[in-house]
Amino acid sequence: MEKLTFYAVSAPEKLDRIGSYLAERLSRDVVRHRSGYVLIAMEALDQLLMACHSQSIKPFVESFLHMVAKLLESGEPKLQVLGTNSFVKFANIEEDTPSYHRRYDFFVSRFSAMCHSCDSDPETRTEIRIAGIRGIQGVVRKTVNDELRATIWEPQHMDKIVPSLLFNMQKIEEVDSRIGPPPSPSAADKEENPAVLAENCLRELLGRATFGNMNNAVRPVFAHLDHHRLWDPNEFAVHCFKIIMYSIQAQYSHHVIQEILGHLDARKKDSPRVRAGIIQVLLEAVAIAAKGSIGPTVLEVFNTLLKHLRLSVEFEAYDLQGGSISSANLNTSSKDSDEKIVQNAIIQTIGFFGSNLPDYQRSEIMMFIMGKVPVFGTSTHTLDISQLGDLGTRRIQIMLLRSLLMVTSGYKAKTIVTALPGSFLDPLLSPSLMEDYELRQLVLEVMHNLMDRHDNRAKLRGIRIIPDVADLKIKREKICRQDTSFMKKNGQQLYRHIYLGCKEEDNVQKNYELLYTSLALITIELANEEVVIDLIRLAIALQDSAIINEDNLPMFHRCGIMALVAAYLNFVSQMIAVPAFCQHVSKVIEIRTMEAPYFLPEHIFRDKCMLPKSLEKHDKNLYFLTNKIAESLGGSGYSVERLSVPYVPQVTDEDRLSRRKSIVDTVSIQVDILPNSIPSDDVVSNTEEITFEALKKAIDTSGMEEQEKEKRRLVIEKFQKAPFEEIAAQCESKANFLHDRLAQILELTIRPPPSPSGTLTITSGHAQYQSVPVYEMKFPDLCVY
Numbered sequence: 028m029e030k031l032t033f034y035a036v037s038a039p040e041k042l043d044r045i046g047s048y049l050a051e052r053l054s055r056d057v058v059r060h061r062s063g064y065v066l067i068a069m070e071a072l073d074q075l076l077m078a079c080h081s082q083s084i085k086p087f088v089e090s091f092l093h094m095v096a097k098l099l100e101s102g103e104p105k106l107q108v109l110g111t112n113s114f115v116k117f118a119n120i121e122e123d124t125p126s127y128h129r130r131y132d133f134f135v136s137r138f139s140a141m142c143h144s145c146d147s148d149p150e151t152r153t154e155i156r157i158a159g160i161r162g163i164q165g166v167v168r169k170t171v172n173d174e175l176r177a178t179i180w181e182p183q184h185m186d187k188i189v190p191s192l193l194f195n196m197q198k199i200e201e202v203d204s205r206i207g208p209p210p211s212p213s214a215a216d217k218e219e220n221p222a223v224l225a226e227n228c229l230r231e232l233l234g235r236a237t238f239g240n241m242n243n244a245v246r247p248v249f250a251h252l253d254h255h256r257l258w259d260p261n262e263f264a265v266h267c268f269k270i271i272m273y274s275i276q277a278q279y280s281h282h283v284i285q286e287i288l289g290h291l292d293a294r295k296k297d298s299p300r301v302r303a304g305i306i307q308v309l310l311e312a313v314a315i316a317a318k319g320s321i322g323p324t325v326l327e328v329f330n331t332l333l334k335h336l337r338l339s340v341e342f343e344a345y346d347l348q349g350g351s352i353s354s355a356n357l358n359t360s361s362k363d364s365d366e367k368i369v370q371n372a373i374i375q376t377i378g379f380f381g382s383n384l385p386d387y388q389r390s391e392i393m394m395f396i397m398g399k400v401p402v403f404g405t406s407t408h409t410l411d412i413s414q415l416g417d418l419g420t421r422r423i424q425i426m427l428l429r430s431l432l433m434v435t436s437g438y439k440a441k442t443i444v445t446a447l448p449g450s451f452l453d454p455l456l457s458p459s460l461m462e463d464y465e466l467r468q469l470v471l472e473v474m475h476n477l478m479d480r481h482d483n484r485a486k487l488r489g490i491r492i493i494p495d496v497a498d499l500k501i502k503r504e505k506i507c508r509q510d511t512s513f514m515k516k517n518g519q520q521l522y523r524h525i526y527l528g529c530k531e532e533d534n535v536q537k538n539y540e541l542l543y544t545s546l547a548l549i550t551i552e553l554a555n556e557e558v559v560i561d562l563i564r565l566a567i568a569l570q571d572s573a574i575i576n577e578d579n580l581p582m583f584h585r586c587g588i589m590a591l592v593a594a595y596l597n598f599v600s601q602m603i604a605v606p607a608f609c610q611h612v613s614k615v616i617e618i619r620t621m622e623a624p625y626f627l628p629e630h631i632f633r634d635k636c637m638l639p640k641s642l643e644k645h646d647k648n649l650y651f652l653t654n655k656i657a658e659s660l661g662g663s664g665y666s667v668e669r670l671s672v673p674y675v676p677q678v679t680d681e682d683r684l685s686r687r688k689s690i691v692d693t694v695s696i697q698v699d700i701l702p703n704s705i706p707s708d709d710v711v712s713n714t715e716e717i718t719f720e721a722l723k724k725a726i727d728t729s730g731m732e733e734q735e736k737e738k739r740r741l742v743i744e745k746f747q748k749a750p751f752e753e754i755a756a757q758c759e760s761k762a763n764f765l766h767d768r769l770a771q772i773l774e775l776t777i778r779p780p781p782s783p784s785g786t787l788t789i790t791s792g793h794a795q796y797q798s799v800p801v802y803e804m805k806f807p808d809l810c811v812y
Contacts, residue, residue, distance in 0.1 A: 053068040076091060108158045111138070118169040134162065142192070181243070234276075269311060280312075280316035306369065310379060326392075329396065336426050339373070389438060425466060442509040456470065459471065483548070491628055497601070520677070526565060529542055539591050566599075582638045593626060597613075605660060607659030618646075623639070
């Protein structure tokens with residue numbers, strides 16, 4: 028061997044003939060089962076390969092690989108292991124120049140087959156599988172280091188390599204379920220355990236993947252998990268994707284997320300548990316990707332998840348409709364619970380993903396989700412609910428608002444305008460008037476997430492009479508100019524929704540608690556002196572509505588409103604620290620404790636609380652009186668003139684959108700009919716009738732502003748989308764009409780100027796103006812200048 032090595036190094040041009048001779052001998056010995064000679068020939072080839080690194084080694088390598096292939100094709104496990112060991116040694120040699128003609132297709136196929144060995148002897152089976160995994164590892168190292176490494180990433184190779192590694196990884200008895208990257212296996216485990224060796228090989232393969240071939244490496248994972256039904260239960264699937272996410276380069280994480288979303292779309296008709304398993308895998312991938320690069324897939328992730336949320340609700344609604352037939356009830360209930368697993372997994376994923384986004388992206392996602400929430404009577408939402416029905420629509424509303432609640436959790440904006448812009452606030456408040464207490468609760472909780480910038484909500488949890496608010500250690504800052512402007516613009520809208528929300532017939536204790544928290548958070552975060560007066564007016568109006576009871580509310584709800592008013596006035600009186608106001612509130616609460624405990628939250632929301640038969644006969648000392656509040660606040664410098672004006676909520680179209688039946692519908696119909704009933708040529712008299720609509724227009728101009736905005740939007744849209752010929756014809760007809768009409772009204776005559784320097788004197792009032800005329804005009808009663 029020493030002489031042969033010396034000869035080969037001295038005369039490298041002879042390597043080709045040496046390799047050919049050894050290959051011929053080895054082929055003959057393999058066929059004749061002369062294992063001793065085979066071992067000698069392979070040892071000689073190995074040593075020559077390790078000793079010679081000249082340019083002439085390439086023809087020798089071809090002979091070497093031919094002999095390795097012969098060994099792998101033989102049916103003897105020992106020869107297969109021998110050939111694998113020789114190939115691994117060869118794979119560790121770094122060649123000076125690339126080989127443009129060498130391919131490893133046979134070795135990929137053969138090593139993959141060895142990974143699936145089913146030998147009857149367990150030790151032999153393990154040995155062959157380990158050899159197959161090490162061979163794949165050698166192929167990966169050899170081709171990735173080569174300049175022609177793209178060949179190994181072709182789908183036909185990845186479809187063999189990746190499933191072979193996953194097949195061996197399945198033998199892991201206990202899957203590590205930690206969030207962090209699993210620890211690197213020890214050297215001894217790598218050599219003895221096929222599962223650990225396969226995992227290590229997969230990490231190495233994925234770590235070398237680049238932008239162009241990432242998808243080819245990931246797609247076989249989905250095929251393997253589908254074929255072996257590993258989505259339910261999905262522990263192994265989660266383990267695989269943790270390995271993938273921690274092994275690939277961080278900037279490629281979004282590729283994996285896109286692939287998971289694509290697979291979720293492909294399996295959308297599978298069983299709920301399979302879809303839930305895929306979504307949980309997505310959650311784990313997002314959890315890891317969110318720490319690094321998420322890429323451009325943010326909206327795509329949310330769009331896909333919301334689409335599958337709608338599909339899940341559709342399936343659930345369909346199952347409920349068909350569940351009453353024969354004996355399918357048991358099946359339906361299990362499917363129903365399975366769909367809830369899917370929906371909860373989607374919401375959890377949306378929430379986790381949203382909470383890891385930067386604020387500017389999170390606000391976009393909040394708008395995106397809000398745009399999907401269907402509101403009865405409108406078509407502004409972008410989610411198809413045609414197949415859902417009323418029950419399914421309610422379900423999707425709840426699911427989307429729960430998703431929004433998860434996304435807004437922990438969101439901290441410097442100003443309330445950033446957290447609640449008008450484009451988000453209006454659609455958010457629409458469901459707060461729907462006839463569903465759960466929807467209203469979710470809207471209020473979302474509002475609390477966005478309003479509570481100093482983490483005070485936990486201190487306000489539960490509606491109660493607080494003896495000393497100072498003990499809560501409320502955190503607050505001075506109200507900034509932007510917040511003051513927000514309340515001037517949107518305050519009435521917030522008050523209206525709180526006022527109407529208190530008067531809903533299906534309210535439960537949690538609704539009153541959340542409404543109380545809303546009032547308290549507005550007081551802490553957004554209240555200046557003007558807002559405090561408005562909030563007190565709102566509280567007094569709620570008390571009056573409970574006493575008068577125009578809405579025919581049950582006695583429990585009337586007492587609940589009274590208790591809410593008591594809790595809030597107790598809170599606000601201590602927050603503004605006006606002694607006389609605090610004294611009046613404390614006195615009323617003390618009298619209520621003695622004579623009417625059902626007006627206090629600690630009693631009315633307790634089980635088996637005794638309710639009064641009516642509220643009309645109660646002494647006025649049990650109520651908070653406007654004149655005494657005004658007197659106490661006026662003595663401390665507050666402007667209390669508006670306290671004498673009862674609070675009346677703004678009238679808008681939102682009642683119609685929320686399926687309310689109220690006087691607002693009648694008013695809206697009258698407003699629509701009256702303008703059309705007046706002839707266009709009639710002269711409107713100077714005396715204007717004082718009606719509710721006239722007063723409304725005088726007080727509230729926001730409706731007119733909205734109409735003007737809508738008109739402008741329609742004009743812009745028309746000029747953007749209508750054909751040019753149509754626009755030109757319309758403009759020409761309008762111009763001709765205006766010209767004729769103007770000439771008729773003004774008795775206009777058009778003549779050329781008498782001279783370039785000529786002037787026209789126009790008299791108006793007591794002044795005279797001179798100008799160079801273009802037109803000489805005659806006006807009967809009008810002067811234009």
